[in-house]
Amino acid sequence: MSHNxxxxxxxxxxxxxxxxxFSQGKIHANMQEIADEAGVNRALLHYYFRNRERLLLxxxxxxxxxxxxxxxxxxxxxxxxxxxxxxxxxxxxxxxIDYPYMQxxxxxxxTNNENSRLLHERHIAPFFNQLLEEIEKLIKQNNLAHKxxxxxxxxxxxxxxxxxxxxxxxxxxxxxxxxxxxxFIMDRKEIILNVMLQRKN
Amino acid sequence: MSHNxxxxxxxxxxxxxxxxxFSQGKIHANMQEIADEAGVNRALLHYYFRNRERLLLxxxxxxxxxxxxxxxxxxxxxxxxxxxxxxxxxxxxxxxIDYPYMQxxxxxxxTNNENSRLLHERHIAPFFNQLLEEIEKLIKQNNLAHKxxxxxxxxxxxxxxxxxxxxxxxxxxxxxxxxxxxxFIMDRKEIILNVMLQRKN
Amino acid sequence: MSHNxxxxxxxxxxxxxxxxxFSQGKIHANMQEIADEAGVNRALLHYYFRNRERLLLxxxxxxxxxxxxxxxxxxxxxxxxxxxxxxxxxxxxxxxIDYPYMQxxxxxxxTNNENSRLLHERHIAPFFNQLLEEIEKLIKQNNLAHKxxxxxxxxxxxxxxxxxxxxxxxxxxxxxxxxxxxxFIMDRKEIILNVMLQRKN
Amino acid sequence: MSHNxxxxxxxxxxxxxxxxxFSQGKIHANMQEIADEAGVNRALLHYYFRNRERLLLxxxxxxxxxxxxxxxxxxxxxxxxxxxxxxxxxxxxxxxIDYPYMQxxxxxxxTNNENSRLLHERHIAPFFNQLLEEIEKLIKQNNLAHKxxxxxxxxxxxxxxxxxxxxxxxxxxxxxxxxxxxxFIMDRKEIILNVMLQRKN
DNA sequence: AATGAATGAGGCTTCATTCAT
DNA sequence: TATGAATGAAGCCTCATTCAT
Numbered sequence: 001m002s003h004n005x006x007x008x009x010x011x012x013x014x015x016x017x018x019x020x021x022f023s024q025g026k027i028h029a030n031m032q033e034i035a036d037e038a039g040v041n042r043a044l045l046h047y048y049f050r051n052r053e054r055l056l057l058x059x060x061x062x063x064x065x066x067x068x069x070x071x072x073x074x075x076x077x078x079x080x081x082x083x084x085x086x087x088x089x090x091x092x093x094x095x096x097i098d099y100p101y102m103q104x105x106x107x108x109x110x111t112n113n114e115n116s117r118l119l120h121e122r123h124i125a126p127f128f129n130q131l132l133e134e135i136e137k138l139i140k141q142n143n144l145a146h147k148x149x150x151x152x153x154x155x156x157x158x159x160x161x162x163x164x165x166x167x168x169x170x171x172x173x174x175x176x177x178x179x180x181x182x183x184f185i186m187d188r189k190e191i192i193l194n195v196m197l198q199r200k201n
Numbered sequence: 202m203s204h205n206x207x208x209x210x211x212x213x214x215x216x217x218x219x220x221x222x223f224s225q226g227k228i229h230a231n232m233q234e235i236a237d238e239a240g241v242n243r244a245l246l247h248y249y250f251r252n253r254e255r256l257l258l259x260x261x262x263x264x265x266x267x268x269x270x271x272x273x274x275x276x277x278x279x280x281x282x283x284x285x286x287x288x289x290x291x292x293x294x295x296x297x298i299d300y301p302y303m304q305x306x307x308x309x310x311x312t313n314n315e316n317s318r319l320l321h322e323r324h325i326a327p328f329f330n331q332l333l334e335e336i337e338k339l340i341k342q343n344n345l346a347h348k349x350x351x352x353x354x355x356x357x358x359x360x361x362x363x364x365x366x367x368x369x370x371x372x373x374x375x376x377x378x379x380x381x382x383x384x385f386i387m388d389r390k391e392i393i394l395n396v397m398l399q400r401k402n
Numbered sequence: 403m404s405h406n407x408x409x410x411x412x413x414x415x416x417x418x419x420x421x422x423x424f425s426q427g428k429i430h431a432n433m434q435e436i437a438d439e440a441g442v443n444r445a446l447l448h449y450y451f452r453n454r455e456r457l458l459l460x461x462x463x464x465x466x467x468x469x470x471x472x473x474x475x476x477x478x479x480x481x482x483x484x485x486x487x488x489x490x491x492x493x494x495x496x497x498x499i500d501y502p503y504m505q506x507x508x509x510x511x512x513t514n515n516e517n518s519r520l521l522h523e524r525h526i527a528p529f530f531n532q533l534l535e536e537i538e539k540l541i542k543q544n545n546l547a548h549k550x551x552x553x554x555x556x557x558x559x560x561x562x563x564x565x566x567x568x569x570x571x572x573x574x575x576x577x578x579x580x581x582x583x584x585x586f587i588m589d590r591k592e593i594i595l596n597v598m599l600q601r602k603n
Numbered sequence: 604m605s606h607n608x609x610x611x612x613x614x615x616x617x618x619x620x621x622x623x624x625f626s627q628g629k630i631h632a633n634m635q636e637i638a639d640e641a642g643v644n645r646a647l648l649h650y651y652f653r654n655r656e657r658l659l660l661x662x663x664x665x666x667x668x669x670x671x672x673x674x675x676x677x678x679x680x681x682x683x684x685x686x687x688x689x690x691x692x693x694x695x696x697x698x699x700i701d702y703p704y705m706q707x708x709x710x711x712x713x714t715n716n717e718n719s720r721l722l723h724e725r726h727i728a729p730f731f732n733q734l735l736e737e738i739e740k741l742i743k744q745n746n747l748a749h750k751x752x753x754x755x756x757x758x759x760x761x762x763x764x765x766x767x768x769x770x771x772x773x774x775x776x777x778x779x780x781x782x783x784x785x786x787f788i789m790d791r792k793e794i795i796l797n798v799m800l801q802r803k804n
Numbered sequence: 805a806a807t808g809a810a811t812g813a814g815g816c817t818t819c820a821t822t823c824a825t
Numbered sequence: 826t827a828t829g830a831a832t833g834a835a836g837c838c839t840c841a842t843t844c845a846t
Contacts, residue, residue: 025309025312025313026313027228027309027313028229028313101312104305104308104309106370107305107366107367107369107370108226108228108305110369110370110373111226111302111368111369111370112226112227112228112229117369117373120370120373121373124374125373125374128374129374129375142401143401143402144401144402145392145395145396145399145400145401145402146392146396147388147391147392147402150375150385151385151388151389151392154363154364154367154371155360155392155396157363157367158359158360158362158363158364159356159359159360161359161363162355162358162359162362162363163355163359165308165363165366166308166355166358167312168308168311168312168318169307169308169311169312169321170355172311172318172321172322172326173325173326173329173330174330174351175326184351184352187348187352188352190348191346191347191348191352191356194346195346195347195356195396195399198346198396198399198401199346200343200344200345200346200399201344201345201346201348
């Protein structure tokens with residue numbers, strides 16, 4: 001490959017790793033596959049990230065920060081909570097439709113790697129907890145069936161993330177092409193909002 | 202371990218594999234870890250299942266059939282659709298709360314292994330499709346926000362499976378003990394039903 | 403290779419490692435060279451010894467015990483100290499002429515590896531210290547030039563071990579064949595004793 | 604590091620290499636460790652010495668010449684042989700107490716590397732042989748127990764070099780601090796001379 | 805002269821799998 | 826049926842070396 005200056009190569013490698021893990025869902029991918037995707041020598045991955053775990057931690061942390069950013073941008077705005085939720089769903093799906101397996105990667109890492117769990121505890125957990133109170137009000141005001149804010153949040157996450165993770169499953173069941181799957185996901189922006197807020201058609 | 206007769210050992214190994222993959226979520230588990238869990242020699246796994254892929258395919262197929270059975274039992278009954286859905290949720294959660302990562306395993310296998318995808322196509326996909334029509338009616342009768350039966354089904358799956366897959370994530374965010382997590386999931390039986398059918402509190 | 407029963411293979415590997423390190427002096431030898439010498443697969447070395455360091459520690463410990471044994475056998479006998487020293491020299495040279503680089507291996511390991519140093523501290527150091535007193539008397543009775551027992555011991559070790567370690571150096575300087583070198587070493591049995599006890603011809 | 608002119612850097616690198624190999628005894632040291640010691644970039648070592656083997660050969664040759672010089676200076680003087688030997692011991696110990704592992708390095712190189720052996724054959728071997736005759740006389744005149752000049756020389760080398768090589772071993776056995784070890788070595792100047800010439804206290 | 809980036813070769817180790825019993 | 830021993834392939838990582846600047 002052409003010689004990149006500065007830390008362009010570092011970025012290149014991270015993008016390659018994200019493509020492999022987040023886009024393609026190859027959870028067992030080895031260093032060679034990532035190097036191939038980046039078009040660089042395998043040893044270069046160690047040059048920049050020392051070892052496999054660190055590379056994974058780096059892209060994991062960036063993935064967490066990405067998720068975080070999306071939500072921060074929306075939730076710190078002046079919108080009503082309902083609009084915030086709507087925007088979150090819209091942004092989230094737009095941003096991660098190309099990285100359908102990102103959440104699966106996060107789940108797997110947090111489940112199996114203590115360092116990853118700590119990262120999650122630091123980056124994501126506190127953020128969630130600060131939302132709970134506001135959501136609690138929304139539920140009570142509208143007598144929503146989610147019962148409490150924690151269940152509400154998990155329901156929201158479920159409806160957003162699961163269909164991404166399940167790309168192949170969904171395509172397999174409904175015999176979807178990539179485009180049909182993408183449309184199916186895009187349609188969900190409205191659906192998720194209405195289901196979450198329990199609005200009927 | 203005590204000498205088992207017949208295919209007791211085969212079952213023992215399968216149970217061990219399920220424990221490792223479905224209960225513990227160790228998606229990268231190797232043959233040794235499964236053998237250790239079963240308390241048998243590593244070579245014995247090959248004796249019964251020839252190779253790693255076949256062992257995984259076997260427990261994958263059983264997992265699919267299990268899911269299938271749960272739904273069949275309910276859906277071929279005389280209940281109303283609403284009761285069917287309620288029963289499905291109840292059964293599903295009761296049956297798989299001890300195998301929280303089963304669905305993650307299925308998703309990963311279907312995503313990364315062609316043979317697994319074919320298995321899914323054969324066992325699960327046709328079953329889903331036969332539900333669509335009945336659900337379509339329900340949606341129209343109640344003006345449900347899910348819009349169409351496919352989205353309805355995916356929403357249902359999302360709300361059932363995602364919180365199981367995310368056991369560690371949820372426990373990490375809300376600082377849950379195992380018991381608290383379990384209660385959180387049990388509470389969802391009612392919540393999922395109400396959210397799906399858009400009933401308010 | 404033919405399949406050995408029990409821990410024959412383990413011994414085989416240890417012997418191979420000793421040959422490589424102690425006989426041939428290949429201090430940089432890798433696992434492949436040892437496996438080749440043993441005529442077994444490289445992975446088998448890990449099967450028996452887990453990793454390189456452990457294999458080296460095992461043969462190091464055996465080398466230390468060997469040295470120890472040689473001296474114990476002699477020094478706990480009823481002989482006069484002079485006879486003990488004579489016997490030690492004789493045994494030592496007979497035993498280790500085929501392992502000329504054993505002492506170099508020990509020195510290098512103790513110098514560069516903390517675990518090896520601890521092994522030395524446990525196995526060898528205490529043994530030496532228990533000799534000091536007896537030697538002290540000998541020196542005084544004979545007005546020996548070694549001055550004190552510690553210097554005496556180090557002189558003895560120097561005269562025994564250095565010419566073994568320096569096999570190639572000596573052969574190179576004096577243009578010795580293997581047989582001539584061996585004779586040169588054998589001649590030293592008497593010389594070392596006389597030099598140590600300061601007897602003249 | 605500050606920019607050195609000319610071959611100052613070359614010297615710097617050689618000194619670093621000598622420190623690592625001769626002072627610290629790190630026989631497995633890699634290029635990075637030497638570069639770190641010198642405070643320069645790893646690639647610079649290749650710029651000056653092309654490859655690892657050449658760098659090692661260069662410092663090996665300088666080490667041999669150093670040893671050589673020490674002996675030449677003494678042995679070509681007008682002193683009596685006894686005084687020459689005394690001076691050699693004194694000089695040798697003074698010069699190499701800071702490079703205790705130099706001789707170990709030489710031995711190892713000559714043992715394992717043909718080019719190093721050739722260097723030794725060229726630089727050191729002829730020098731030794733020219734001493735033999737003179738020593739032979741000394742032995743006969745004094746009925747020394749060394750029996751012949753070759754054994755005499757090897758005994759002298761053993762008593763000089765082995766305690767240096769064994770720095771860690773000796774410190775470990777006698778629980779010596781660095782200063783105590785140094786004193787132990789300094790005391791040997793007199794001892795070695797007396798033992799070699801078989802003078803009693 | 806000096807360095808950061810990049811690479812190929814090789815070393816250690818793990819692992820699925822097979823063999824022999 | 827069950828297992829300890831053995832192997833080949835592959836994975837991670839290190840390292841000497843080279844490249845480009």
